[in-house]
Amino acid sequence: MIRFAFAGRCSTEDLQDPEASRNWQLTRARALIEPAGGQIVAEYFDIGHSRSLPWQRRPRANELLQALRNPNRGFDAVVIGEPQRTFYGNQFGNTFAVFVHFRIPLWVPEVGGPIDPDYEAHDLVMSVFGGMSKGERNRIKIRVRTAMSSQAKLQGRYLGGRPPYGYRITDAGTHPNPAKAAAGQRLHKLEPDPTTAPVVLRIFTM
16 A cells, blocks of 8 residues: 555635535545555645745645655655646746655656656646646736726726725625625725815815
8 A cells, every 4th residue: 555645725715615625636636546556644735825835835735845854754655636736836846856855756647646757748747737827826816906907997896995085985786796696795886975075176176
């Protein structure tokens, strides 16, 4: 039997189900190692930590790196469920060297088994997934920022925080998301505050 440590990550605890995310990553990992006689004996799963954080700054991932240094670590290899969840940008190149140094195989579903440090194709595959992970996160950031900017500019939507001086928060109707509307959430927007708005107008007309 090959003893494995499972490594995974879930970025947001409030916007997704951490247990569901852990389960599907764990299912993929087991499907890879069990035909080879592998069994997961330890788990290192981070919840609420961005993929952009290096392993050393993710609590559980950092514990795994520290465990690699321990001769009595209790496992023989490490398996992950999805490289895009685990590695970001050039993190694989910076992290895998530690595995190689301590002679701990890293198993990945996308390569069908352990990564061969001397096989350039494996390095290329992992680099591609790291780039895809970074690209996915950047696309989400751009979409969210652009959407929020357009909502504020074109719809007068209130996006949170303290209203600027001269404005107040007012109701803007039913939330367009049916689930949020059913939960009683409503839209809000900014409108000139009759008490403080004249002060702002006076400032800009001076």
